[in-house]
Amino acid sequence: MLTRQRKELLLRILKEEGQIVAKTLSESLGLSEDTIRRDLRELAKEGLLERVHGGALPASPAQGNFAIREKLSTDAKPAIARAAAAMIRPGQVVFIDGGTTAVQLARALPRDLRATVITHSPSVAVELVEHPDVDVIIIGGRLFKHSIVAMGAAAVEAVGQFRADLFFMGVCSLHPEAGITTGDFDEAAMKRALSAHAQRTVVLASPEKLGTASPFQIAPLETVDHIVVNREVDEALLAPYRAMGIEVTLA
Structure with missing residues (x-):
């Protein structure tokens, strides 16, 4: 799975389930937990989600000015x-x-x-x-x-x-x-x-x-x-x- 495809999948899962647990998701997708965490870090830098311990939560749209x-x-x-x-x-x-x-x-x-x-x-x-x-x-x-x-x-x-x-x-x-x-x-x-x-x-x-x-x-x-x-x-x-x-x- 390409990086772009993984990230799109992560965002879709986050939208549907309201959270991502990196360990659980890595097991269900057959991907390493490090790969999931790296993708989450990169998505967080783009402001598309909020990293928390063990995974991610939706980012608030209320952080604008x-x-x-x-x-x-x-x-x-x-x-x-x-x-x-x-x-x-x-x-x-x-x-x-x-x-x-x-x-x-x-x-x-x-x-x-x-x-x-x-x-x-x-x-x-x-x-x-x-x-x-x-x-x-x-x-x-x-x-x-x-x-x-x-x-x-x-x-x-x-x-x-x-x-x-x-x-x-x-x-x-x-x-x-x-x-x-x-x-x-x-x-x-x-x-x-x-x-x-x-x-x-x-x-x-x-x-x-x-x-x-x-x-x-x-x-x-x-x-x-x-x-x-x-x-x-x-x-x-x-x-x-x-x-x-x-x-x-x-x-």
């Missing part, structure tokens, strides 16, 4: 945002992450809401200018232009000054085995800090992020209390999260 991500799931994100906004109670202190779904969440907040929003996203902060009873606290740091958020040591340190009732987290990827992951090492650390200083973590997951993986783990799924997804998502994709005791809201 902010402008590209705004064009993904344009119907699902506002619905997810509305469902998330309904979770906020008057008087609460809330962390809102950066990202396109987080901006939609800020837009969905009622104009008469009385709450405190803490964010490292300038985009989210600007959306709340016309909310007279929302006190907005902006966390500063180095601007990560990919997601338009503040990051770095100063930002992570600032998070430690707060205790929030809820953290609405945006992610690149969500997978039962890989956990919650993103495409940048420092961004993962920032999200981890926000989650650690919130009583509950709510993951906002548009459909293209489910069942995929990105290079840097934010945290295992045990740290997630709630996931908000589009109601049209296949229940089979959600079953593993429900089995872990994670609440799932269909928006």
